[in-house]
Amino acid sequence: MHRRQRGVNTGLLLLFAQIYQFGLNNIPPVTLAALGLNIFLFLNPAKPLLYVCISVHEGYYHRDWQRLLLSPFHHADDWHLYFNMVSLLWKGQKLENRLGSVLFAAIIAVFSQLVGVVYVILELVLAEFMDDPSYKMQCAVGFSGVLFALKVLNNHYHPGGSSNVFGFQVANRYACWVELVAIHLLSPGTSFVGHLAGILVGLLYTQGPLKLILTTAVSFITGGPATRQTSYNNSGYARYPDYQQQQYDTRGSYDMYTGGLSEDEQLNRAIRESLNERAGQRRTHQDMDWSSPGQLSLEEIRRRRLNRF
Numbered sequence: 120m121h122r123r124q125r126g127v128n129t130g131l132l133l134l135f136a137q138i139y140q141f142g143l144n145n146i147p148p149v150t151l152a153a154l155g156l157n158i159f160l161f162l163n164p165a166k167p168l169l170y171v172c173i174s175v176h177e178g179y180y181h182r183d184w185q186r187l188l189l190s191p192f193h194h195a196d197d198w199h200l201y202f203n204m205v206s207l208l209w210k211g212q213k214l215e216n217r218l219g220s221v222l223f224a225a226i227i228a229v230f231s232q233l234v235g236v237v238y239v240i241l242e243l244v245l246a247e248f249m250d251d252p253s254y255k256m257q258c259a260v261g262f263s264g265v266l267f268a269l270k271v272l273n274n275h276y277h278p279g280g281s282s283n284v285f286g287f288q289v290a291n292r293y294a295c296w297v298e299l300v301a302i303h304l305l306s307p308g309t310s311f312v313g314h315l316a317g318i319l320v321g322l323l324y325t326q327g328p329l330k331l332i333l334t335t336a337v338s339f340i341t342g343g344p345a346t347r348q349t350s351y352n353n354s355g356y357a358r359y360p361d362y363q364q365q366q367y368d369t370r371g372s373y374d375m376y377t378g379g380l381s382e383d384e385q386l387n388r389a390i391r392e393s394l395n396e397r398a399g400q401r402r403t404h405q406d407m408d409w410s411s412p413g414q415l416s417l418e419e420i421r422r423r424r425l426n427r428f
């Protein structure tokens with residue numbers, strides 16, 4: 120381990136404040152684990168950044184594919200970590216509750232590696248197309264590529280509405296593209312190709328075969344549906360709503376008390392039974408209903424029906 124030099128990391132302190140304000144019990148487990156891994160590797164990097172960043176030169180030509188595993192979870196500085204993790208906190212909470220922890224864990228694992236692969240391919244294509252070998256040397260680290268992919272998924276599962284991108288309201292369907300260009304213009308040091316790779320990976324999931332592959336694999340492993348909505352309350356407990364089961368239980372309870380009869384059938388049955396009761400029983404003068412059988416009051420019919428059921 121290569122411990123980061125001690126100092127005042129304002130971004131890290133602000134990140135801890137954000138997590139505390141959000142509440143640990145309100146963060147789904149996979150999102151919390153991803154946050155913890157990124158923070159741990161920021162404080163205790165596996166290797167110096169020069170040896171974990173991914174590039175065509177190091178990843179493709181030198182076959183150092185370990186960089187694919189390490190580069191998404193290392194960050195250049197505390198502010199880089201802060202902005203990425205706050206974004207993960209929001210996107211992860213929404214998507215993990217929507218998709219379920221198992222599928223979301225598979226998405227994080229696959230996206231973090233696939234973004235690096237797409238990044239290397241894009242840089243290699245640019246180097247050949249632009250005849251500029253400098254693209255092969257550009258090295259990238261950070262979780263932002265995965266976050267752009269998650270942004271595509273979030274807009275897919277929560278369509279409509281708009282987002283505030285640097286003070287401008289943009290429809291969610293275009294927000295990731297506008298944000299891609301805006302970040303590149305306002306912060307030239309960021310990896311435009313890395314963010315673009317994230318968007319393309321997200322589209323591979325929402326518009327391509329990746330969703331089918333992942334959901335099928337998760338269903339095979341768990342033996343159940345891949346997607347299951349989960350909501351976390353303030354105590355940290357997960358609730359899995361099963362609306363079909365609730366509907367079945369409600370219908371079963373209703374049938375138990377009504378015998379499966381409709382409202383009209385219950386009324387007709389109550390009238391017939393009240394007529395039979397009056398014909399077969401003798402009542403005292405105090406209990407006798409002097410109205411004819413066909414002229415029972417509505418209140419009397421309701422009372423007899425309740426007594427029956």
